[in-house]
Amino acid sequence: MSPLRDLIVAETSKPTFPAASVFAQALKDGFGPSVSAVLFYGSCLRHATDDGLMLDFYVLVDRMSGAVPNPVLAIWGATLPPNVYYREISFEGRTVRAKVAVMSVSRFMRDTGPQCFASSIWARFSQPTLILYARNDVIKARVHEALTQAVETMIARALPLMPVRFTARDLWVGALQATYGAELRPESVAKAAELVDGDFARYIAVTEAVLGQATNDATYMNHAFVRTRWARRAWALRRVEGKILNVLRLIKAAFTFQGGLDYAVWKIERHSGVKVQLTDTERQHPLMTGLKLLPQLLKRGGVR
Numbered sequence: 553m554s555p556l557r558d559l560i561v562a563e564t565s566k567p568t569f570p571a572a573s574v575f576a577q578a579l580k581d582g583f584g585p586s587v588s589a590v591l592f593y594g595s596c597l598r599h600a601t602d603d604g605l606m607l608d609f610y611v612l613v614d615r616m617s618g619a620v621p622n623p624v625l626a627i628w629g630a631t632l633p634p635n636v637y638y639r640e641i642s643f644e645g646r647t648v649r650a651k652v653a654v655m656s657v658s659r660f661m662r663d664t665g666p667q668c669f670a671s672s673i674w675a676r677f678s679q680p681t682l683i684l685y686a687r688n689d690v691i692k693a694r695v696h697e698a699l700t701q702a703v704e705t706m707i708a709r710a711l712p713l714m715p716v717r718f719t720a721r722d723l724w725v726g727a728l729q730a731t732y733g734a735e736l737r738p739e740s741v742a743k744a745a746e747l748v749d750g751d752f753a754r755y756i757a758v759t760e761a762v763l764g765q766a767t768n769d770a771t772y773m774n775h776a777f778v779r780t781r782w783a784r785r786a787w788a789l790r791r792v793e794g795k796i797l798n799v800l801r802l803i804k805a806a807f808t809f810q811g812g813l814d815y816a817v818w819k820i821e822r823h824s825g826v827k828v829q830l831t832d833t834e835r836q837h838p839l840m841t842g843l844k845l846l847p848q849l850l851k852r853g854g855v856r
Contacts, residue, residue: 556761560699563754564683568592571602571648576684578641579611579652586618587611588657589695590685597680598750607650609684610634612657612695619654632800633659657694664702670797671709671790675731678706679747680754706731707762711776712783719770720759724748730787734794 553561576590594608613619620626620635629635634653641648655663663673677699686692710727718726728744748755759766766772776783 554700554761556703556758557696557700559757559761560696560703563680564696564699566682568597568682568684569600569602571643572596572607572682573684574643575607575639575641575648575650576609579609579639579650580685582639583611583613583619583654586613586615587685588614588687588691589683591677591695592682592684593676593679597682598747602648607648609650609652610660611652611654612660612691613654615656616654629654630656630659632797633663636801657691661694661698664698664705666701666705666708668705669786669790670793671731671734672794672797674702674705674709675728675734677702678727678758680751703758704762707759709783709786711774712779713787714774714776716774717771718774719772720756720766721748721752723759723772724755734787734790735798 572592576592579590580587589612591610591612592608593610596602596605596607599605611619616626616629616633616635617623620629625635634655637652637654639650639652660673662668663670664677665674668674681699683692683695686695706727707723710723710730713726713730714723725744725748728747729741732741732744763772
């Protein structure tokens, strides 16, 4: 295996806290025999707790129709993945909540690789992820491959944006900021630095696995710098495409994500400080409310 693959294999096998493990098993059982793998990522993984937070999972399935009973939603999920659901379980006398994305293994393999222009999947899974369930060693190896290529894709797409000399920190902060700009996200510019600095040794390790050792002053020479003009044009297109896809996915989520509107405004306030008060009437019509609020949130800086 490659040095990067070795790092990914070790990283995905780390233990996690009991609530996340129990929830992963519940998802495996709930979505049925079509489930190939359950991945855990995001803020709860970083903080090793779900206190005041919502767990984030990706459920990878053989085919959407095998996991999603509603044929219309299954088609939507195959055409515009992933489908996003709200789930909760009772654990040790309390309610544990999760945001659950479902997509096929084959689409996950595609969307973590260089053939995928949109950044949302390869950017998300270039960050730490645990495999909490895999049906067998073949599936686990495919997920390892996907997560490895997500890191490689993220680095390759970010390199032309770097100056002639850059550090591993420069690379990952710049890459995350670029991908945030390609989605409707509430995170501030400082969030990228917070994520990198919070797990700095990991980001140095994966950078060295792809680019080799840095020089004595911890910098790399950027041989992709000559492609900066084309890279910036590509990222400009990615920002337009990503935001359009986000809007379409939000419309789809209005039919699958119970309480999604409350979750969205909670996350916006948590990351940006912009508060939104929802009425009961607005909660009853999440699609129309979301479309109405979007221009206001863009103007107030709640999403970017």
